[in-house]
Amino acid sequence: xxxxxxxxxxxxxxxxxxxxxxAVNPVEDTAxxxxxxxxxxxxxxxxxxxxxxxxxxxxxxAAPKAESYEIESVKKLGGxxxxxxxxxxxxxxxxxxPINVPVIWAGDTPMVxxxxxxxxxxxxxxxxxxxxxxxxxxxxxxxxxxxxxxYGTIAKNKVANKAEPTTE
Numbered sequence: 519x520x521x522x523x524x525x526x527x528x529x530x531x532x533x534x535x536x537x538x539x540x541a542v543n544p545v546e547d548t549a550x551x552x553x554x555x556x557x558x559x560x561x562x563x564x565x566x567x568x569x570x571x572x573x574x575x576x577x578x579x580a581a582p583k584a585e586s587y588e589i590e591s592v593k594k595l596g597g598x599x600x601x602x603x604x605x606x607x608x609x610x611x612x613x614x615x616p617i618n619v620p621v622i623w624a625g626d627t628p629m630v631x632x633x634x635x636x637x638x639x640x641x642x643x644x645x646x647x648x649x650x651x652x653x654x655x656x657x658x659x660x661x662x663x664x665x666x667x668x669y670g671t672i673a674k675n676k677v678a679n680k681a682e683p684t685t686e
Contacts, residue, residue: 559628563592568655570670627651
């Protein structure tokens with residue numbers, strides 16, 4: 519008998535689910551359910567810091583590099599486009615800007631789905647698939663010929679959440 523590892527079990531479950539067209543526990547989705555998910559996403563992402571690492575394809579021996587994204591707000595514009603008002607810091611880059619990106623939903627899980635996009639002040643040819651779930655993010659990124667993986671945690675920005683002292 520073959521020993522079933524955790525990774526094998528996940529792969530097996532995914533294969534069985536696909537084979538059965540995920541007939542187990544089908545979800546009846548309503549517009550109100552989706553509106554609630556979107557409101558929850560906006561609230562969960564407001565005044566947060568994404569702290570994690572990214573890798574570069576082809577550099578398997580290199581340690582992942584630190585990255586940080588400060589998000590002030592996430593707002594739905596319409597048609598699946600959302601504005602992330604964010605401060606991006608990686609390497610020598612430290613810039614604050616609103617970025618309009620498509621967000622696709624896989625059930626209750628939002629995913630940024632960016633393909634060959636331009637980001638003002640940062641350049642062109644950005645692609646990414648990043649999911650957000652349970653105070654974590656993970657995905658892939660591409661900028662021109664370079665690409666890799668990214669992952670980390672999502673936490674409320676305590677500095678942004680502190681009330682400014684009032685003067686009277």
